[in-house]
Amino acid sequence: MNRIGLQQFVVHSFLVLLLFAANLTAQARIVRIEITSRQSPTFEGKTFGQVGAYEKLRGKAYGELDPASPQNALITDIALAPRNARGMVEYSMDIYILKPINLSQGNHKLFLEINNRGGKLFGGFNNSSGGNDPITAAQAGEGFLMNLGYTMAWNGWDPSASSVNNNLTISVPIARNKDGSMITGPSYEYIVYDNATSETYALAYPAANLTKTQAMLTVREHLQDSAKIIPASDWEYVNDRTIRLLPAGTPFRQSAIYEFHYTARDPIVAGIGFAATRDFVSFLRYATADDFGNPNPLADDIRYTFSYSLSQPARYVNDFQTLGFNADDEQKRRVLDGIENWMGGGSGIGLNIRFAQPSRTERNRQNHLYPEGVFPFAYPVLTDPLTGKTAGRLAQCTATNTCPKVFEINSANEYWVKAASLLHTDTKGNDLPDPDNVRFYLISGAQHGTGNGNSRGLCQQFQNPTNAEPALRALFLALDEWVTRGTVPPDSEVPRQSTSTAVVAIPQPGSQTGLVPQDALGWPTIPGVVYNGLVTTRYLLDFGSSTQQGILTTFPHDVAGRPSYVNFVSKVDKDGNEVAGIRLPPVAVPTATTTGWALRSANFGENEGCEGAGQSIPFKVTQAERVSSGDPRLSVQERYHTHTKYVDAVRKWAQTLQKQRLLLAADVQQYIKAAEESNVLK
Incomplete structure (x- = not known):
């Protein structure tokens, strides 16, 4: 080999060693990105202002996590996940990107929608009904986000999400004991069918064995009833993932509450879903290519990152912050600059636990006893007098200087059925000052989403059609200006003890709910409308103890004797409309009373909570x-x-x-x- 060739060989070898060393020290990253389809242009070539046409990219991203990394080690059971030859834990997820064809004409900002159970919900921002795979110009709607030049992205994070109908999902490993044997543990199913025809129920995890004496199925008609054990002779396992009543063909009773406690096997390492979003956004923002040379489709473009979440994923983002996933694992760079959370309440998602069921959500009469509403609820670091724990959503990001700007926006429904006031109070219900980086907003009198004002559904009154999306758009632009320009955002608008706009919920001993007294609320007595003050109460639940985070050793059977946290709702005016929060025209200039709560009708658990629905109770036309x-x-x-x-x-x-x-x-x-x-x- 001549001298020049030797020098080239040495330089090449040195670069290879550097790359190898970099890979050895990398703790978590997207190692491969695969674009499986590209539609350019999309939306039938429709152009958006000065931004021009958009293109659609679909594919998969493959990631690796170092289980020894302090941040990744927070993921429940990651130490028991299988590893590749490099000692890393692997996962893969669906990805979906809508971007300007000419990135230089975009605004260099990422709008990451955290999908809801695999589904895309950005249509409200664009006044469109584009669904999970918008294609036509009409499905782009008014193109609010596209006209402003945002690049939009989605990634799978929820391992329970189905891949049907263009949903996004993620593949994560099953945890095993260190000797390779299967892991077993307690699991719980809250079962309600609002029909009289369902005959089987699919379990979230396979049963460890089919011995019925090691499981328990109970039933009650109403939430306040005592649960009755169904004899083993009256139900059976169809297989390890399905149960049914006996004799075969017996339907579950309409709207009755069944609960199934059993021993499950093969928990997935669901908490990887947090790391997946962290690594995907970090890749799009900071990387030029993956480990195989495949280019980052947004390389050198993204300057600011924002997330938008609705309901379930807003609770996911709450925990994403609490667990410190807004700092990337390699260089502790900020992942998301701005977060708009819509309808997440003060709850988490129960993703980072063994035998996680992230599709669940608790309301007055729905999915009780899951580990969703657990301390911490608020952003500041507080000490919980009930548990003695000290924590807050800001603790981790403050330590790494990666805190985002956050708008926590909730409907009235979240205050009534998800104890949203705990977002901005301590656990005793005392007002907290706004953190420097967080603002809180109530959309007054709104239900969980926009209801059909011409339909009652399962409820007693017509649903509430108040549409929050106009406020969400305005607030999102205010969030953008706060992040990018430092423009002070609108003040928080929520009920407070200090402004006498809050009415404290009263826990009911032995009950899973509380009450808001009618006189204290100011609720008028309206002919034909039942008011019973039903409200969710956050109880301190006992899930057993374990030396490792997220491993539940039991599920509580009820809340009897458990202490509770203090929560409240907004007072109402003489019409029954809320006085606190952002009062949109349908509330401030009303033709009806609109509420965030509703009650179930006869044959569907009468007078119990009607989940996410609200009410629209029209005024009479004439005196x-x-x-x-x-x-x-x-x-x-x-x-x-x-x-x-x-x-x-x-x-x-x-x-x-x-x-x-x-x-x-x-x-x-x-x-x-x-x-x-x-x-x-x-």
């Missing part, structure tokens, strides 16, 4: 109708007198919200147009 019915609320005619005055009232209130940066100009015009086209006093 005569109101008086004859005994309705204490003023009629529409008494309030506004004429259609023109009603439209003027809507206009003035919408413009007021715009000045407060809580509505955008386009949405103000939509409210005015809707009022003009309405039949109010026409």
Whole structure:
């Protein structure tokens, strides 16, 4: 070999060693990205302002985690996951990207939607119904995000999500004991069918054995009833993933509450779902290519990163922050700069536990006794007097200087059925000052999402059609300006003890719910409307003890004798509409009473909580109708007198919200147009 060749060989060998050393020290990263399809342009070539056309990329990302890394070691059972030849734990996930074809014409910002059970829900931002795989120009809707130049991305994180209908999911390993034997442990199923035809129930995890004496199935008609054990002769395992009642063909009783305690096997390492999002965003933001030379499709483009989450994934993001996953594992760089959480309440998701069931969520009459509503609830570091633990959502990111700016936005439903007030109080219900990086907003009188105002569903009253999306759009832009320009955001708008807008829920001994007294709330007695004050109470549940985080040794059977945390809801005005929070035109200029709570109708658990639904209870049109019915609320005619005055009232209130940066100009015009086209006093 000549001298020049020898020098080239030495240099090449040195570079290979550097790459090898880098890979040895890398603790977690996306090692391969695979784009399986590219549609360019998408949306039938539709262009968006000065940004131009968009393209769609679909594929998979493959990641590796060092289980010895301090951050990764927080993942329950990762030490018991199988490892590759390099000692790393592997996972793979679906990915989906919508980006400007010409990235230089975009705004260099990432809008990461944390998907809900695998589904994409960004349509509300764009006023579209594009579904899980938007293709046509019509499915792009108004293109709110595209007109502004955002790149949008999604990744699988929920291992319980199905891959059907273009859903996103993630593949994570099954944990095994160190000797290779299967892991077993307690698991629990809360079973309610709101129909009279379902005959089988699929378990989240396979049963460790089919011995019925080692399992227990109970039933009760109402939440306050004592659970009755169903004899082993009256149910059976169809197989290790399915149970049914006997004799075969017997349906589960409509809306009855069944609970199944059993020993499960083969837990997945579900908490890897947190690391997957961390590593995906870090790759898109900071990497140029993967380990195999495949280019990052957003290389050198992303300057700011934002997440948007609705419901289940908002609870995921709560835990994502608490566990410190907003710092990437290699260089402790910030992953997300801004977070808009919609309808997450003060809850987590129960993802980072053995035998996790992240698709579950607890409400007044739904999925009780899962490890969702556990301390910490708030952002500041606090000491919990019930457990003695000290924690807060800000603790980890403060230590690594990676805290994002956060908007926690909740509907009234989250205050009534998910104890959302614990987000901005201590565990005794005392107001906390806003952290420097967090703001809190209640969308007054809204249910969990936008209800169908022409349908009752399982509930007693028509559902609540109050649409929060106009406020979500305005707040998202305020969040962007806070992150990118340092512009101070709108003040928090939530019920507070200090402003006398909060009504504390009273726990009911031995009950899984509490009550809000009618007089304290200010609720009017409306003919034909039941009020019983049902509200979720956060109890300190006992899941047993383990030396390793996330390993539950038991599931509680009830809340009897358990202490509780203090939570509250917003007071209401004389119409029954909430006084605290962002009062959108349907609440501030009302034609109905709108609530975040509702009650189930007869044959469906009557007078118990109707899950995420709210109510829309119309005012009478005339004074005569109101008086004859005994309705204490003023009629529409008494309030506004004429259609023109009603439209003027809507206009003035919408413009007021715009000045407060809580509505955008386009949405103000939509409210005015809707009022003009309405039949109010026409």
